[in-house]
Amino acid sequence: MMIALPLLTTDAAACCSPVTGGVLTSDEAERIAHTFKALGDPTRVRLLSLIAASQGGEACICDLTEPVGLSQPTVSHHMKLLVDAGLAMREQRGRWAYYRVVDDALDRAAQALRP
Amino acid sequence: MMIALPLLTTDAAACCSPVTGGVLTSDEAERIAHTFKALGDPTRVRLLSLIAASQGGEACICDLTEPVGLSQPTVSHHMKLLVDAGLAMREQRGRWAYYRVVDDALDRAAQALRP
């Protein structure tokens, strides 16, 4: 039986011993893989680039559904995964949920590849 | 119905417009995601780090099965995915298949995150 415990810190924040800097422990590999798994779907990559290119570097779900051509629940789901991985952050303002890219997280992920 | 066509160039080689450098096309997002999907499994991340840390920067399947604790076919399968993504390369020498990390591919992947 598997139990999913909530993480106190997002993955990308805890990341990242470099992949090529010595043998990684299972835990380190797990954290790194979790971050990259979030980047391993074309829709999510596209979402990040759309948000980053938006006015003020932020976008709400309603701005994103049409460009990616998927349903609102699906986009919401993908954004949740990106937030869980620490690659995006969410801010509720009124009825809208605004999302931003966490550049620091991208930096840390890059550091895991190019130490 | 899905048909998988062989790629003439490996993904990581063709990569990568930066994620945060303007809206990506579906094709660009697809290529980037394909690279990161290969990095999105803890076993594969571990394999890369094991190979990079090996004598001469190379390792054969037989060197890898025990450390990751998985069967030989499974390790072979993972290595195939890494090679397909351009993150590793394979060289047959006698009975053994030696694998190396393609540092350039890691660099390019990192560039997609931190332009």
Add this chain to the structure above:
DNA sequence: ATGTCATATTGACAAACGTCGATACATCGA
């Protein structure tokens, strides 16, 4: 030629994933 050894491929299976429609939740304006 034959046997042995390292690796790849096949077939099968459970688990995880991406997607949607339907619905619940939250927030604002009237």
Add this chain to the structure above:
DNA sequence: TCGATGTATCGACGTTTGTCAATATGACAT
């Protein structure tokens, strides 16, 4: 308070993924 609107969650589904045992392939030594 009520309806409208943006978002999240739920339940379901087909597909993809990770894994293994069994088997095939290829290379060397005898």
